[in-house]
Amino acid sequence: MARIVGGIACSHVPAIGVAVDKGNDGNPYWKPYFERIQPAREWLAKLKPDVAILIYNDHANALSLELIPTFLLGTAAEFPIADEGFGPRPVPKVIGHPRLAWHLVENLILDEFDMTIANAMPVDHGLTVPLTVTCGQPAAWPFEVIPLCVNVIQYPPPTGVRCFKLGQAIRRAVEDFPEDLRVVVYGTGGMSHQLQGERAGFVNQAFDQSFLDGMVDDPVRLTQISHTQYMRESGSEGIEMVMWLAMRGALGEHVREAFRYYHVPTSNTAAGLLCLDSE
């Protein structure tokens, strides 16, 4: 039987990927960040996952405004790296897990989460940066990845409650999969940041610290945060944190905090990294 062994909440700031790709991760700006996240890489390596379900958002690369699925699941055998406007990131292609992906599609839809099915799509920094943060620069990613996209670009995204319940449905579906697989779930994006308007550069460290605490002990409190509250208090792009709640829902009621790091700034953003053991 497949089971969820851990969860990772991770910001997907594109500049983190660029720093690694250009070999700038040792410079004074980035060194403190990359030194401090090392224990998360060790934790994940020890966990030896077979598959990751990676919850993220596409940034006008695989998807456009032509079609805007609220939830989309990638069932392909592999996913090429997107050209986001300056050439694709020099990272390994992402290998999918079609059997588990199709199992998720069937179970989630019958569990009333109407997933859009993607048989072919490129993946962008929203997916690859969290892999870089947690796995470094391997020749091939150490596990298979099932991309799960959430719309957070065209308002309104799904609510925090809805994302949390999706996570719970993912857990039910994974536990119903007959193969013996160790699964980790990533919730990506955040933390507080705003990339647009006269308020660009907005960061709310108190909001973020409280959110990190809630992810461990009281996610139900976090599901009560409204969209306007996210945008007002964590910046217009902080609303991405609903994707963290989808991951948290998949981990069950009780978790153990294995690693936490919070860093300001990564480019325009407050970056968080939280690793949770599923109990």
Added chain:
Amino acid sequence: MSAPRDYESIPGTYVYDAERGRVGYHLNMFCMSLNKPENRAAFKADEAAYLSRFTLTPEQKDAVLKRDWLGMLRVGGNIYYTIKIAFCDGLTFQDVAGMMCGMPKDEYAKMMLAGGRTPVGNLYKTTPRAGEKS
């Protein structure tokens, strides 16, 4: 029933909602076209000619040609799309963020290094923003 838009009281923020989605569609799809290298080359070769392939309003065309980043948001631009123009120009997200809030590049970078723009005075339009005269 129309959804409440209580987020309009957030200062300096352009939520890409249904209203902006309706007016901004073609502008943003032009931006998306710049994901392809051949389109980036065509745009750089003759910006106005390339823009004429898309059904943009005169205001939208003008904002693009002038690289008025804030103006683009006001006429329906979505930052994740308009940033493609900046990438095409060789600018970074941080360069554009600084321009949108009218801060010199160094000053913006310094603000971020010091912890970012503070929430104090920046949550509601009714209170003046930090550094702004009331």
